[in-house]
Amino acid sequence: MLESSQKVILSTMYVCQIENTEPFEKIKEKTMFSDEEIKSKIDELIKNQLVNEDKKSLTELGRNSLRVVLAGGVFDIIHPGHIYTLNAAKALGDVLVVVVATDNTAIKMKKRQPLHSQEQRKELVNSLSMVDLCLIGQEDDIFKTVNNVRPQIIALGYDQVHQEKSIIDGCKRINLDAAVARLQSPIPDSSSSKIQKEYGESIHGI
Template sequence: MSDIRSKILDLDTLKEKSITIQNSGKKIVFTNGCFDILHSGHIHTLSEAKKNGDILIVAVNSDSSVRELKGKNRPINNQNDRALIIACLSFVDYVIVFDEETPEKIICDLLPDVLIKGKDYEGKMIAGENCLKANGKVIKLIDLIENTSTTNIINKILNR
C-alpha cells in the first residue's frame, strides 16, 4: 500500500518530478476530475489519456471543491479515498488533490505536454487552456461513454 500512496504528491514535489520527466524527453499527460464513485467512464477516460504520453498525472478535486461543484451531499467518498483509488490504477503514474474549482494553477505550473478532457468540453473554455497554448502544449478532447456518471449511479441507487 505504501507504494501506491507514494504516487499521491503535493504540488512542489510534482513540479520537481515533472521537470525531471520532461527533461528526460518523456511526454506528460494530465487530466482531472472528482472521481467520486469510480465507474467504467472514468476507466475509459484515464486509459485513453495514458495512450497520449508516457506519464499520466491525475488531479482529483478535494472534498470542498466537489461540494462547490456538485452540492452539499457530495462527495460520497472522501478525497483521500478517491485519490488512493485513482492511484491504484496501473495506468496512472501520479495523483494530486486540489482545493480550487479548477486545476488551472496546477496545469499552468506543470505545463503538461497534453491535457485530456472529455468531448463534453468542446466549445467551452478549458482550465489552463491559455497557458498551455502559449507554451505550445496540446489539448485533446476524447470521446466519453454515454450515460456513465457518478450522478447517474447515485440517482439509480436512490430510486430503488
C-alpha cells in the same frame, strides 16, 4: 529513441520529483532490475544528459523526452466511463497525472456532497494501473497544479464543462504550450451522479 526501461526510469523520476520522494526503490519495483542494473542505466542517462548528476532529477532534455498528459475530475464513484477515458488519456503520452477535485470544488460542480473524501478519491484513482500520479487540486487556481505538472497535453472528459479556449488561454498565462484533447466515451450515460441516484432508488425499492 529511448528504450522502454529508460522511459520507465525517467517517468518514475519525474513523478518522484513532483511528490518530493526518492525514486530508486520505485524504479526497482517497476522494473525488477537489480541495484547494479539500475545504477548502470541511470549512469547511462546521465551520460546522455537526460538525468542530473544527483541521479534522481531530470534535466530539461530528460523532461522534454517525456510526453506528460494531465487529466482531472471528481472521481467520486469510479465507473467504466472513467476507466475508458483514463486509458484513452494515457494512450496520448508516457505519463498520466490525474488531478482530483477538492471536496469544496466537488460540491460546487456536482451540487452534492461527494460520497468519498478528497483523500479517499485520490487513493482510489492512484490505485488504477494507467495512472502514474494522482494529486488533489487547488481550489483557488487550477493552473497552479498545471504549472507544477507542466504537461504537454491536457485531456478533457466528454462531459467536462471546461472550454478548450479557456484552458489554452490559462496555459499561455503560465507560459505553457500545451495541447488540449477532448476525449470521447463509449458510455455517455455513465456518471457517478447517475449511479448514485439509481443505487439510491434501488435501495428504496427493496
